[in-house]
Amino acid sequence: MTRKELINEYKNLVFRAGVFQIRNTANGKIFVEGSVNLDKIWNRHLAQLRFGGHPSQELQQDWKVFGESQFVFEILGELAPGEQTDAEIKREVKLLEQMYLEELQPYGEKGYNRRPK
Numbered sequence: 566m567t568r569k570e571l572i573n574e575y576k577n578l579v580f581r582a583g584v585f586q587i588r589n590t591a592n593g594k595i596f597v598e599g600s601v602n603l604d605k606i607w608n609r610h611l612a613q614l615r616f617g618g619h620p621s622q623e624l625q626q627d628w629k630v631f632g633e634s635q636f637v638f639e640i641l642g643e644l645a646p647g648e649q650t651d652a653e654i655k656r657e658v659k660l661l662e663q664m665y666l667e668e669l670q671p672y673g674e675k676g677y678n679r680r681p682k
Contacts, residue, residue: 580604583643584656584665587677592634596624596655596677598670599662603655607638624677641665 566574580602587596588611613619614628614636623672627647642661644654671678 570604579639579646581643582658582660584641584658586639586641586665586669587624587635587670588637588639589624589631591631592627594624594627594674594676595669595671596621597662597665597671598639598678599658599665601651601658603640603643610638621677621679627677 582599582601583603584597584599585607586630588599594610596610598606609645610619612676614625615633616681617625617629619628642665644661649657666678666681669676672680
């Protein structure tokens with residue numbers, strides 16, 4: 566396969582987009598986030614947590630205290646694949662994320678997200 570063919574093939578890949586949570590099974594706290602690529606974002610969070618560099622210091626601390634085995638990655642909502650543009654997908658993911666943040670309120674004692682200002 567040529568470089569150009571590989572690039573075209575990559576551009577045609579459809580990634581799973583939606584909202585996920587990282588749930589601490591020991592205390593029930595959750596971290597909620599949306600992404601246009603659920604597999605990629607989970608790998609990023611996992612690497613950050615394993616290497617001690619997660620943006621949520623509280624989540625990082627609990628990861629250190631409870632251990633990796635006490636955390637699960639769960640998809641809360643996934644967009645149906647379709648003919649949307651990248652901008653439309655991003656907008657839909659953001660709306661879905663806001664919906665779950667409002668519903669679950671993963672702040673303070675319930676979660677690791679920062680409360681919106």
